[in-house]
Amino acid sequence: MTEEIIMFNSKEAAQFKTNLSGWVSRDGIYYGANERLARYVGCTHRPCEDCGEPIEKSWFICQKCREKKDIQRYKAMPKEIWNEEGGIYSDPHNKFFWSWNEVEDYCYDNEIKEEDLRLVICEPQYPRLIEEDYFCDELADDGDDELPSEIVKAMEAFNKVLKQSAPLSWRPGNEAAIRNKTIK
Ligand SMILES: [Zn+2]
Secondary structure, X not given: OOOOOOOOOOOOOOOOOOOOOOOEOOOOOEOOOOHHHHHHHHOOEEEOOOOOOEEEOOXXXXXXHHHHHHHHHHHHOOEEEOOXXXXXEEOOOOEEEOOHHHHHHHHHHHOOOHXXXXXXXXXXXXXXXXXXXXXXXXXXXXXOOXXXXXXXXXXXXXXXXXXXXXXXXXXXXXXXXXXXXXXX
C-alpha cells in the first residue's frame, strides 16, 4: 500500500471557501449538514434516553435508569438453587461469594438485604485445550508440513493435564441464585 503524499502548500491540503453554511462544533470544526455529529463533538453532556436527565455524553442512559434496567433484567433471569458449589456473584457490589454464610455476614456488615446483591450463579472456567493448528502461523504456508511427532505428543500430554484441571476461575452465568427453602 502506498500512501498519497499531500504537501503543505498544495491545493488539496486546504482550500479557502466562501459562503459556507453548515454546522460548526464548539471547537470550530465544520460538519456541514451533520448537526448531530457537530453537537456531539461540541457537547459534554446529553439527555438520558430514558428519563432526560443530563449525563456525560459517552453514556446513553443515566446511572439510575441503568440500575432500574439491571434490576428488571435480574428479575427476568431463571432462578436456580445454589448449593454452595463454585461461586455466586453480585454485580452491584462487584463481589464473589463462596457460601450462604458469607452472604449473610456481608449483608449484616453492610446493612443491606440479600436481594440487593442480585446474586448470580457462576460458571466454571476451565483451561482451553491447545488445538492442532496452534502453530499454523509458524508452519509453511503450503499446508503440506506437519508438526514433528514429539510436539504432537507433548501437546496431547499437555491437553490431558488441562482436561483434569480444576476451574481456573468463575464467571457470572445467566441464572439467579436462590436458596433451597427446605434447608436453611
Ligand atoms: Zn435516566
